[in-house]
Amino acid sequence: MITLTDVWLTLGERQVLKEISLSVPAGETKVILGGSGSGKTTILRVILGLYRPDRGSLLIDGQDITATRERNLTEVRQRMAMVFQGAALFDSLTVRENVGYRLWEQGRLSDAMIEKSVRDSLQFVGLEYAIDKMPAELSGGMKKRVGIARALASGARIILYDEPTAGLDPINTCMISRLIQLLKSKGVTQVVVTHDLATAYRVADRIVMIHKGRMIFEGNPKELQSSADPDIRSFLEPDGQCFDSEAFAASEIGEP
């Protein structure tokens, strides 16, 4: 369970998050939608404990970690895994080493147990055959799946995704959505940041929408579709705005 309450965050001169309150119950998949620069990645970084809010609190599984010292965050962080925007694999390591990296680093399991966990995770994403390959030999979609296998192998019960389908074709996009759905059925708590509506509708139990650092919506996909809020409508149906010169000016990297 993840609970953010009234979180405010300034980075540099910019008020990046304003009054963010959201909670993700255990086993739920929450999608965070929003345009470029709206603050989505920043929210994931707050959840991971990488940014400390100026105000407000963050609870992971009921434990308030807002003021926890860096060195005491290790145990909480081990319950979470992040699937990064560009998959973020180590180029000089094989798929096996990439997926097992965190387990080797933790040093708690035998080599045989790590190998089993790596194989099981790769099998889950349909890539057991690629275990000895190098990242450079993989397509973008395969890399993303290796990133998911790595999160799964780490044993994390909370998985955060930053744009898991960006740059993928429709079939690979659908495949990633399917994996997120399967992980949901395994009881994993998930936060999926995306601006891809098709992915959002496929995987979300509930959706949060962020606009200029503020939450402008919280609800299920149906409620989002029927919202009359103009900022939500222009996100869902951008055609009217994308050649509008005022919108061009205002979109200068998410001016607050």
Ligand SMILES: Nc1ncnc2c1ncn2[C@@H]1O[C@H](COP(=O)(O)OP(=O)(O)OP(=O)(O)O)[C@@H](O)[C@H]1O
């Ligand atoms: N370290 C930083 N210092 C100053 N400003 C930052 C920093 N990181 C992010 N920002 C600003 O915070 C805002 C939100 O950034 P964030 O990366 O969370 O957006 P996003 O919603 O993930 O966008 P995208 O969809 O493009 O990935 C942006 O205006 C960005 O310029």
Ligand SMILES: [Mg+2]
């Ligand atoms: Mg981002």
